[in-house]
Amino acid sequence: MHGYSHQHDHHHHLGQAEVLDLDAVVHRARLDDIVELVAAALHRPPRTIVDIGSGTGTGTVALARRFVDAELIAVDNDPRMLERVRNAAAEAGAATRIRTMEADLDDRWPDVGDVDLIWAALSLHHIADPDRLFRSARSALTSGGLLAAVEMDGLPRFLPDDIGLGRPGLESRCHALASGNGWNEHPNWTEYLHRAGFEVLEERRVDIDLDPAPDGTVEYATLMLERMRTGIGDRLDPDDRATLDRLLDPGDPAALRHRRDLSVRGSRTVWTARPTPSPTMEGSER
Structure with a gap:
């Protein structure tokens, strides 16, 4: 596409x-x-x-x-x-x-x-x-x-609702803010x-x-969430921002690159x- x-x-x-x-x-x-x-x-x-x-x-x-x-x-x-x-x-x-x-x-x-x-x-x-x-x-x-x-129809989703850190629903909240910015409208x-x-x-x-997630999913999810972090990060509450940063930190055990629960939905x-x-x-x- x-x-x-x-x-x-x-x-x-x-x-x-x-x-x-x-x-x-x-x-x-x-x-x-x-x-x-x-x-x-x-x-x-x-x-x-x-x-x-x-x-x-x-x-x-x-x-x-x-x-x-x-x-x-x-x-x-x-x-x-x-x-x-x-x-x-x-x-x-x-x-x-x-x-x-x-x-x-x-x-x-x-x-x-x-x-x-x-x-x-x-x-x-x-x-x-x-x-x-x-x-x-x-x-x-x-x-x-x-x-x-x-x-x-909307931004792709990669994570389960509860990822084991932070509040459940992080990706949904990120998408709501992104939609408010007119992304993909x-x-x-x-x-x-x-x-x-x-x-x-x-x-x-x-x-x-x-x-299971196909090849390329980790890289795709990382790039999409990095773009969200840049575009809406200042509008996330501090806890969500900290969780997103952990997901994007390759040295963090909770980072996307280390997860086994990724999928692609949309x-x-x-x-x-x-x-x-x-x-x-x-x-x-x-």
Whole structure:
């Protein structure tokens, strides 16, 4: 999975790229499941696929694995992310089928030509004018083409409610504060899609409950909780802050790296939509 990058700070880029890559490692099986949902909604195998807000390219590569005859275009506004896409494509043996395009989707729709499948995973909530983007996407799709959008329903959970230190419910309290800061906030895209001239074929919640925790979970959980510590740590009460610091201290016996009770829990919503038949769509922007 991936995200559209608005900020260009070097440290932000590194942290975001690591989160996206670890998210892909941990959720690879679920990502492949979501791609299968999309494949089932297609009228025909796609020839051209555009990944909107490709991030580090995990979705692009997953799509390339599934649709072996398709050409793919990864679009992002961060050239460093696109370099990671190219590296991931080469590692996957798909470099000849995946090309990258630097574009600011808040400015205008990229010049990608006609498209059979538009994929937007964990990226739409960064777009300033999603109505305009959806209209543009509709205009770019071929007859019978498909748009697939994926959003995280909430931040992933890794810990049991009672972790054996501090007050139970630490992760829930952290998530409540993070939500108050607008982290990962997004609307239900169904109404937006309808307004743009799409028929929503399905809005499906995909539950995630990975126990035992897959490879990469410790690193993923550590990075996510470090970002919480930075973002909301000053708003936690002193006891919660101290507990979080212990979880993140690699020298502490209670640290995440030493725990055997980690899992990965959460859910994602997948929208599949097809343009409704109509002569033209007024106001489309390309």
